[in-house]
Amino acid sequence: MTKQTPLSAAKIDDARKKIDPIFLNTNLLRSDRLALSLVAKDETENPIRSFKGRGTGYFLADLVGDRTPLVTASAGNFGQGLAYNAARHGRSLIVFASINANPLKIEAMRRFGAEVFLAGEDFDSAKEAAKIYAAERKLQFVEDGASAAIAEGAGTIAAELTEEVDDIDAVFIPLGNGALAAGIGCWFKSRSPRTRVVAVAAKGAPCMALSYNAGDVISTPEARTIADGIAVRIPVPAAVGWLQDTIDDVVLVDDDQLLDAMRFAYETWKRLVEPAGAAGLAAILAQASALKGCRVATMLCGANLTDQQIKAWLPSAAKDDTNAC
Numbered sequence: 001m002t003k004q005t006p007l008s009a010a011k012i013d014d015a016r017k018k019i020d021p022i023f024l025n026t027n028l029l030r031s032d033r034l035a036l037s038l039v040a041k042d043e044t045e046n047p048i049r050s051f052k053g054r055g056t057g058y059f060l061a062d063l064v065g066d067r068t069p070l071v072t073a074s075a076g077n078f079g080q081g082l083a084y085n086a087a088r089h090g091r092s093l094i095v096f097a098s099i100n101a102n103p104l105k106i107e108a109m110r111r112f113g114a115e116v117f118l119a120g121e122d123f124d125s126a127k128e129a130a131k132i133y134a135a136e137r138k139l140q141f142v143e144d145g146a147s148a149a150i151a152e153g154a155g156t157i158a159a160e161l162t163e164e165v166d167d168i169d170a171v172f173i174p175l176g177n178g179a180l181a182a183g184i185g186c187w188f189k190s191r192s193p194r195t196r197v198v199a200v201a202a203k204g205a206p207c208m209a210l211s212y213n214a215g216d217v218i219s220t221p222e223a224r225t226i227a228d229g230i231a232v233r234i235p236v237p238a239a240v241g242w243l244q245d246t247i248d249d250v251v252l253v254d255d256d257q258l259l260d261a262m263r264f265a266y267e268t269w270k271r272l273v274e275p276a277g278a279a280g281l282a283a284i285l286a287q288a289s290a291l292k293g294c295r296v297a298t299m300l301c302g303a304n305l306t307d308q309q310i311k312a313w314l315p316s317a318a319k320d321d322t323n324a325c
Contacts, residue, residue, distance in 0.1 A: 004241040007148055007182060009190035012155040015054070018061040019153060020088065022046055023053035026157075028164050029269045029300070034288045037295040039165050040281065041157050044271060044303035048108070050229075051154060051301040052081030055179055058153030059142070060085045069094065071134035072142040073127035075228045076105020077302050078177075082142060083112035094139070096130035098122050102228060104306045122223060124234045145177030145236035155183030161297055162187070168195045169294040174279035174301055175199035175208050175250060176230035178239025184299075185246030197247040200283040202227045202258070202276075209250040211235045212243050226255045226313075229276030229302055253282040259313055261285055265300060266317050272310065277302030 016024065027042040043051035056078070069092040072082055079095040086093040093114045097106055098121060109116050119129035127143070134141035144150060157180075161168065171188060173181040181199040188195045201209045205223035217240055223231040243250075253261075258275040261282035265273045273281075280298035284291065311318040 055150035055153035083114035158187035172280035227275035
C-alpha cells in the first residue's frame with residue numbers, strides 16, 4: 001500500500017482558526033455512572049447535528065478561488081457538512097446517496113443547498129456512481145477519508161479534549177471511513193502519547209478493522225448494521241494508511257451494543273444519538289470492567305434520527321417527547 005503524507009498536529013491547530021466557530025468548542029459531558037471517569041464531546045448541537053462540519057469546513061477553507069462544482073457520496077452526515085460549508089464558500093455541490101439512505105439526512109442535505117442523486121443499494125455503490133459522474137464531467141470528487149484536511153479538521157475535537165481534560169487514559173472513536181479516528185489519533189499521538197487510541201467499527205461492517213489489522217485494504221461483500229454512518233464495505237486506502245500511525249487498536253461492537261449506548265446517552269445526558277455516533281460509547285460500555293478507574297473519553301458524533309427510528313430504538317425518548325406536547 002502506498003505510504004501517505006502524514007497528518008499534522010500543526011494543521012489541526014490551524015484548522016481551529018478556519019472552521020466555522022459554530023462547530024467548535026462543543027460541550028463536554030461527564031458521567032460517574034460507571035466505575036470509571038467518562039467524558040464525551042457532544043457534537044450534536046450544531047446546525048447539521050454531527051461533527052462533519054469540522055473537517056469539511058477546513059477542507060473548503062483551502063479551496064479559495066476554485067469554483068469547480070463538487071461531487072461527493074454520503075450516507076448523510078458528511079453530505080450535510082459539505083453542503084453547509086460549500087454554501088458558505090459559494091460552491092455548488094452534488095451528493096450521491098444510496099436509495100436506502102436515511103430520508104431525514106437526504107432532506108437535510110437538500111436543505112443546506114446540495115443537489116442529491118440516489119444511486120445504488122448502499123453507500124459504496126453510491127460512491128462509485130459519484131466517482132463516475134464527476135470524472136465524466138470533470139468535476140471535483142471529494143472523498144471522505146481521503147483528504148488530509150478533512151481528517152485534520154475532525155482532529156480539532158481532540159485538541160479541545162486535551163485542553164478540557166488532563167491525563168486521558170483512553171479515547172474511543174467511531175470508525176467509518178476513518179477521517180475522524182485518524183485525525184483524533186494524530187493529535188493524541190503528538191500531544192498526549194500515553195493515551196490509548198481505540199477506533200470502534202460495527203461488527204456487521206468490519207472492513208476497516210480487517211484492513212487496519214492487515215496493514216492493507218480489505219473489502220467485504222456487504223455491510224450490515226443499523227449504524228448507517230459507519231456502514232462501509234470498501235476502505236479508503238489513505239485512511240487505512242493514516243490509521244497505522246495514529247491509533248492503537250480497532251474493536252468491534254454489534255447492533256445491540258450500539259442500542260445500549262444510545263439508551264445510556266439518553267438516560268445519562270438526555271442526548272439523542274444515532275447508532276454510528278454512539279459507537280465509541282458502546283465500546284466503553286462493553287469494556288467498562290477492564291477500564292475501571294480509568295479516565296476515558298469519547299464523542300457523541302451524530303444525532304440524525306427519524307421519528308420512526310426514535311420510536312423503535314429509544315421508546316423512552318419518544319414517550320418523553322409525546323408528554324412534552
